[in-house]
Amino acid sequence: MKKxxxxxxxxxxxxxxxxxxxxxxxxxxxxxxxxxxxxxxxKIGFQVHRTGIGAAYGRWYDRTTQAAVKIINDSGGxxxxxxxxxAEDDGTDPKRGAEALEKFANQHDCDVAFGxxxxxxxxxxxxxxxxxxxxYFVVSEGHHVASGMLxxxxxxxxxxxxxxxxxxxxxxxKDNLGKKVTMVYPDFAFGHDHRDYFSAAFESQGGQIIAKVxxxxxESSFSKYFPKIPxxxxxxxxxxxxxxxxxxxxxxxEFYGSKGPKLFGFIDSVEAxxxxxxxxxxxxxxxxxxxxxxxxxxxxTDHDKFYRNAVGVDSNGASVSxxxxxxxxxxxxxxxxxxxxxxxxxxxxxxxxIKDRAKLIExxxxxxxxxxxxxxxxxxxxxxxxxxxxxxxxxxxxxTNGKLVLAHTTSIEDTFYPDEVDYTKxxx
Amino acid sequence: MxxxxxxxxxxLSVLLLLELLGIFSEYHQGNFARILVLAAYxxxxxxxxxxxxxxxxxxxxxxxxxxxxxxLSIYHLDYEIGQSIIxxxxxxxxxxSLIGFLALRTIGxxxxxxxxxxxxxxxxxxxxxxxxxxxxxxxxIQQSSRIFFSxxxxxxxxxxxxxxxxxxxxxxINLWIxxxxxxxxxxAIRENSDRALMLGYNVQSYKLLSIIISGxxxxxxxxxxxxxxxxxxxxxxxxxxxxxxxxxxLIGGAGTVLGPLVGAIFMFYLIDxxxxxxxxxxxxxxxxxxxxxxxxxxxxxxxxxYRFFKWIP
Numbered sequence: 001m002k003k004x005x006x007x008x009x010x011x012x013x014x015x016x017x018x019x020x021x022x023x024x025x026x027x028x029x030x031x032x033x034x035x036x037x038x039x040x041x042x043k044i045g046f047q048v049h050r051t052g053i054g055a056a057y058g059r060w061y062d063r064t065t066q067a068a069v070k071i072i073n074d075s076g077g078x079x080x081x082x083x084x085x086x087a088e089d090d091g092t093d094p095k096r097g098a099e100a101l102e103k104f105a106n107q108h109d110c111d112v113a114f115g116x117x118x119x120x121x122x123x124x125x126x127x128x129x130x131x132x133x134x135x136y137f138v139v140s141e142g143h144h145v146a147s148g149m150l151x152x153x154x155x156x157x158x159x160x161x162x163x164x165x166x167x168x169x170x171x172x173x174k175d176n177l178g179k180k181v182t183m184v185y186p187d188f189a190f191g192h193d194h195r196d197y198f199s200a201a202f203e204s205q206g207g208q209i210i211a212k213v214x215x216x217x218x219e220s221s222f223s224k225y226f227p228k229i230p231x232x233x234x235x236x237x238x239x240x241x242x243x244x245x246x247x248x249x250x251x252x253x254e255f256y257g258s259k260g261p262k263l264f265g266f267i268d269s270v271e272a273x274x275x276x277x278x279x280x281x282x283x284x285x286x287x288x289x290x291x292x293x294x295x296x297x298x299x300x301t302d303h304d305k306f307y308r309n310a311v312g313v314d315s316n317g318a319s320v321s322x323x324x325x326x327x328x329x330x331x332x333x334x335x336x337x338x339x340x341x342x343x344x345x346x347x348x349x350x351x352x353x354i355k356d357r358a359k360l361i362e363x364x365x366x367x368x369x370x371x372x373x374x375x376x377x378x379x380x381x382x383x384x385x386x387x388x389x390x391x392x393x394x395x396x397x398x399x400t401n402g403k404l405v406l407a408h409t410t411s412i413e414d415t416f417y418p419d420e421v422d423y424t425k426x427x428x
Numbered sequence: 429m430x431x432x433x434x435x436x437x438x439x440l441s442v443l444l445l446l447e448l449l450g451i452f453s454e455y456h457q458g459n460f461a462r463i464l465v466l467a468a469y470x471x472x473x474x475x476x477x478x479x480x481x482x483x484x485x486x487x488x489x490x491x492x493x494x495x496x497x498x499x500l501s502i503y504h505l506d507y508e509i510g511q512s513i514i515x516x517x518x519x520x521x522x523x524x525s526l527i528g529f530l531a532l533r534t535i536g537x538x539x540x541x542x543x544x545x546x547x548x549x550x551x552x553x554x555x556x557x558x559x560x561x562x563x564x565x566x567x568x569i570q571q572s573s574r575i576f577f578s579x580x581x582x583x584x585x586x587x588x589x590x591x592x593x594x595x596x597x598x599x600x601i602n603l604w605i606x607x608x609x610x611x612x613x614x615x616a617i618r619e620n621s622d623r624a625l626m627l628g629y630n631v632q633s634y635k636l637l638s639i640i641i642s643g644x645x646x647x648x649x650x651x652x653x654x655x656x657x658x659x660x661x662x663x664x665x666x667x668x669x670x671x672x673x674x675x676x677x678l679i680g681g682a683g684t685v686l687g688p689l690v691g692a693i694f695m696f697y698l699i700d701x702x703x704x705x706x707x708x709x710x711x712x713x714x715x716x717x718x719x720x721x722x723x724x725x726x727x728x729x730x731x732x733x734y735r736f737f738k739w740i741p
Contacts, residue, residue, distance in 0.1 A: 050707060089703060093668075094566065094661050099462070103700070106455035119565045120661050127568050127658035131582050142565070149568055188555050188662075189565035217555060217564065218548075 041084035042077070042346070044069075044339070045104025045113040045134075047125065052092025053241075056272040057117045057328045061139065062087065064332040065115070067311040068339040078346045083339075086110055094124020101125050105132040111354060112137060114338060117331060119144055119189060126150040133428065135357050137342060139334035141165070141291075143193055146389035148421025152428065155364055155388040158338030159291065159331065160381075162193045164415035168394045169264070169289055170201035172408050177262045177287065178234025179207045184225065185239050187214035194239050194266070215240070215248075222248050226255040239266040246273050253282035263287065267294070267330045274318070274326050276402055283399045287407060290395045291330040292378045297406045307336060307377035316403070333378040340375035341367070341383075358428040365424055382412055386422040391415045432685075432741045436603060439686055440596050447588050457588050459700070463692045464591035465653045466672070468598040470680070470688025472645030473673035475602060478683035479611060480638040481618030485670050486543030487646055489527065489550040492665035494520045494647030496554065496561065499660030502573050504560070509576040513651050520647020521640055528639030532632060544667065551665040566661025574655055587656050594652045595689070598645055602685045605641070606741040614638055615683070646673075679720055681730025685741050690729050694720075 046065055049058030065085060073082045086108045090097040097116065104110035112135040116122055119142035126144075129136035130151035138145065138156050143163040145156040173181065181202060185191035191214060199209045213228050222244075229236060240248045249269055263286035275283065294317030296308065311332075312320045319325035341364060349356060349363035365385035372380045381392040391412050397404035443460070446452050452460065469491055476482050497519040498512035507515065531542045554561045561567075574581040581587055605611040613634050616624040625631045654660045663669070672695075673688070680691030698716055702709035724731040733740040 051710065087707075089707070089709070094659060094663050098657065098659065099459075099700075102455060102458045106453065106458060120663060123565050123568060124659045124661055124663075127571070127582075130571065131584075131658075144565065187558075189558060189563040192558055192563060216552065218552070 039081050041082045042351075043084050043086055043104075043108055043110040044342070045101070045108060045110035046085045046087040047090045047097055047100045047104075047113060047115040047121070048087050049092045049117060049121075050089035052090075054092040054116075054118045054121075057331060058089075058092075060272070060328040060332045061115060061117065061335050063327075064311050064335040065339065068336045071310055072339065072343055078343045079351060083343075090116060090121050090125075092118050092121060094120050097121040097125040098128040101128045101132060101134060101136065105134045109354065110134070111351075111357070112342060112360070114342065115139060115335065117141065122154070123149065126154045129153045133357060135361055137338050139331070139338055141331065141334075142190070143197075146384075146387040146420060148387075148423075150388075152361065152388075152423045152426040155361070157341045157364060157367070157383050157388070157390045158336075159334030159390065160392050160394070160415060161389055162190070163197045163417060164389075164391055165266075165289060165291070165394055166194055166198040167201035167417065168410040168414040169396070170198060170205050170207070171414070172396055172410070173235055173237070173264055174202065174205045174207045176408075177264055180210050180232060180234040181207060181237050181264075182211040182213065182229045182233040182235075182261070183209060183237045184213045184215065184229070185237075186217055186241060188217050190241060191215075191239065194237075198237065220244050220247065222251045223255060226252065229261075233261040235264055236261045237264050238269055240269045241271075245269055245271070246277065249273070249283065250277075250279040253279055256282065258282060265289070267291070271328050271330060272326050274324055275399070275404070281402075284402070286399050288397050288399070288404060289330075290397050290404065292333045293395050293397055293404060293406055294327070294329040295397075295403045295405070299406070301372065301377070303372060303374050303377040306374055307333070311336070337370075337376050337378065337381075341370070344375070361428070379409075380412065384419065386424055387419050388423050431739050432603065432607070435740065436599060436685060439689075440592070440599075443592055443595075447585070447592075452588075454584060457584055459696060461584070461588045461591040461656065463689070463696050464588075464595040465649055465656060467676065467689040467692040468595045468652070469646050469649035470673045470676040470692055471595075471598040471602050471685070472642045472647075472649060474677045474682065474684075474688050475605060475614075475645065476638055476642035477674065478677055478681075478687065479606065479614045479618060480635060480642075481621075482635060482638070483540050483674070484531075484543040484639075484642075485540045485667065485674075486527070486531075486545070486547030487643075487673055488665050488667065488669035489543075489547040490520055490524055490643035490646035491650035491653075491669060492550060492554070492662075493523045493643075494650030494652075495654045495660055495664055496650075497647070498651035499567070499569055499654045500560065502569055502655075503567055503660070506573075509574065509581070509655055512655070513648070516651030517644060517648055520650075521644045524640045524643020524647070525636070527643070528636045532635055532639070544670070547665070547667065547670055551662060554662045554665055561662070564662045566659060566663075569654060569658045569660065571658065574658060576655075581656055582658060590652070590656060594649070598649070599685050599689075601641075601645065603741060606685060610634075610637075618683075675717075677727070679717070679727055681727030681733065684727070684729045684733060687727055687729045691727065694728065 069083045088100040090100050104113045114137040122138045122140045130153045136154045139159050143161045185194045211230050267288045267290045296315035313327050314320050317329045345360050345364040349359040351360050367383045370376050370381040379393040381390045383390045394410040396408040398407040494516040497516040501507035501512045534542050555563050571582045579586050676688045676691030680687030702712035726734050
C-alpha cells in the first residue's frame with residue numbers, strides 16, 4: 001500500500017484530494033443528499049383497479065389516495081419522512097394482483113401495500129402478502145378479512161365489511177319500509193354475502209324474505225328477471241355491481257314505472273352513476289345504503305367538507321372539474337382513512353424501515369377507537385385488532401328531488417357481530 | 429446427442445443455473461416461477477393448437493379443472509399435495525375426453541365456439557356452486573396445506589425448483605410427442621387433415637388423443653399453479669385464461685416446444701416494464717404485439733426456425 005502511495009500519489013496531491021473531498025461534502029447539495037438517506041420516502045405500494053370491472057372505483061381510489069398523500073406530506077409526512085405512492089394496475093384480476101404485491105415487495109422495496117376493492121383480488125393477493133411478510137391494508141368491504149380466511153399481514157382498518165353493513169340495515173327496512181322483502185342480487189360471492197347476511201338479520205327481526213332473485217354475472221339485460229319478483233313484495237332489496245349497473249336500474253324503472261314495491265338498494269347499484277340520468281326518475285322516494293353520503297348533507301361536518309375539498313369532489317359527489325364524473329363516494333373514503341391509520345400506526349410503533357413491519361401490524365392491532373376527525377371524515381369507528389376489521393356508522397339516504405338525503409344513521413354497535421378469528425394468535 | 433435434446437437441456441440448464449448461481453433477484457425468481465407454470469399450461473395448449481392445428485377457445489376449462497380438483501380436495505377433504513395432483517390429473521383427463529368427444533363433432537370456427545361455450549359453462553358452474561367453490565372470490569390454500577414431503581412449497585426457492593421441474597416434465601412430454609410417429613401424424617393432420625385420412629390414419633382418434641393430452645397437461649399445470657401460489661379462483665376459468673395460452677403460443681411460435689415459454693416470458697415482462705412507463709401500458713402492449721405479428725408472423729422462435737434452425741422441434 002505504501003509502495004502504491006509512494007509510487008503514484010505525492011503528499012501534496014493527497015492533501016489536495018482530501019481538501020477537495022471535504023469541500024464537496026460541505027457543499028449544500030451534498031449535505032441535503034446526506035440527510036435524504038435518513039428521510040427517504042416511505043414507499044406505499046398501491047394496488048389499483050385501473051382496468052377491468054373495477055376501473056370506475058380504481059379511478060376514484062387513486063384520486064383519494066393522491067389527495068391523502070398530499071395532506072400527509074404537507075403536514076410533515078410520517079416520522080419526518082414523506083410518503084411515496086408506487087401504483088400498479090391489478091387489472092381487477094387476482095393473479096395480476098398477486099404479481100403487483102411481488103413487485104412492491106421485491107422490486108420497489110415498499111414498506112407496505114395498500115388499496116383495492118374487489119374481493120377476489122384481495123383473496124388472491126393476500127397469500128402472497130403473508131409469504132412476502134408485507135403488511136397489506138385493504139379497502140375492500142368484503143367479509144373475507146374478518147372471516148379468518150386470510151392472514152396476519154392482511155388488515156382492513158379503513159372500511160367496514162359487508163356483513164356488518166347489511167345486518168345494520170335490517171331493523172330500518174323492517175320498521176320503515178315493510179316486512180316482506182324480495183332480494184335481487186348478483187349471483188356471485190358479493191351477492192351471496194348480501195343474500196345470506198341480510199336474510200339472517202332480517203328474519204331475526206321478524207321480517208320475511210319471500211323471494212331471492214340471483215342474476216348471473218355475465219348478464220347484460222335484466223328485464224327477464226323482474227317478473228320473478230312476487231306481487232306481494234313490500235320491499236325490493238337490490239344490489240348490483242359492474243359496468244351494467246345503469247342498465248339494471250333503468251330496466252328496473254321501465255318495469256315498475258312509478259308503481260311497484262318500495263325500493264331499498266345498496267348504492268353499489270348506482271355508484272359512479274349520475275342520478276340525473278334520464279330514466280332514473282323512478283328512484284325518487286327510494287332508499288339507499290351509503291358508506292358515506294354522496295351529497296353534502298345539511299349536517300355536513302367540517303371534516304367531510306375538508307376531505308371533499310381535498311379530493312376535488314363537489315357537493316353533489318361529482319368531480320369539481322366535471323359534474324358528469326360522479327365519484328364512488330360511498331367507498332373511496334376508505335383509502336383516505338387507511339392511509340391515516342398507516343401513518344398513526346407507523347408513528348405509534350416508531351417505524352423506521354422494513355424490519356419494523358411486524359411492529360407496525362402490532363401497533364395497528366392495538367388500535368380501538370377512531371373518533372370522527374380529519375383522518376376519519378366518514379365517521380367514528382371501532383377497530384377490532386383480533387379480526388383486523390373496523391366497524392363504523394352506516395348511512396341510509398332517501399332519494400328526494402334527485403338528491404340523496406340522509407334519512408338514518410346507524411350506531412356502530414348495530415354493526416357488531418361475534419368474532420370469527422383471532423389473527424393476533426398467528427405468528428409473524 | 430441429438431441437437432434438439434441439447435437445445436432443450438441447455439435451456440433448462442440456464443434456468444437452473446440462474447437460480448443456483450443466485451443471478452435472479454427475489455422479484456425475478458418469483459416471476460419466473462409463475463411464468464414456468466403458466467408456460468407448462470402453454471405447452472399443453474400448444475399440443476392441440478401448434479401441433480394438431482385445432483384452435484380451442486376453451487382451455488381455461490382444463491386449467492381450472494385441475495386447479496379446482498386439487499384445490500377443493502385440499503380445502504374440503506384435507507388431501508395431501510400428491511393425492512390432490514393425481515386427482516387433478518385424473519379429472520382433467522376425464523373432462524378433456526368428454527369435451528373432446530363432443531367438440532370433435534365440429535370443425536374450424538364451430539370447434540372454437542363449442543370449446544368456448546363449454547368453458548363458459550364451467551365458469552358459470554363455479555359461480556353457481558358458490559357454497560362449495562366460494563364463487564368468484566375463490567379461496568386460499570393455506571401455507572400449512574402446501575407441504576410436500578416436508579418441503580414448504582410457499583418457500584420462494586423451493587417454489588422455483590418445483591416450477592422448473594413441472595415445466596421440464598411438460599416439455600419433455602412435448603418433445604417426445606414432437607419426435608414420435610404419433611406427433612408426426614398430428615402434424616400431418618394439421619397440415620392436411622383429408623390427406624392424413626386418405627393415408628389411412630384415424631384422424632378423429634388422433635385428434636381426441638391430442639385433446640386429452642393437451643387438456644391433461646393444462647389441468648396438471650392448473651393444479652400446480654393453485655398449490656404453488658395458494659389461491660384458487662373463478663377468474664382462472666374466464667375466457668381471458670383461454671386467450672392467454674393462445675397468445676403465448678402465437679408469440680413464441682406455434683408448434684415449437686419452447687415457444688410457449690418464450691411467449692410467456694415476452695408477455696409477462698412486456699406488461700411488467702410497460703406498466704412502469706405509463707398507466708396506459710396496454711397501448712404499448714398492443715402496439716408491441718402488432719409489431720411482433722407483422723414482423724415475426726411465425727412467432728419469435730417459429731421465425732428463428734423458419735429462417736435459420738430448421739431442426740428446432
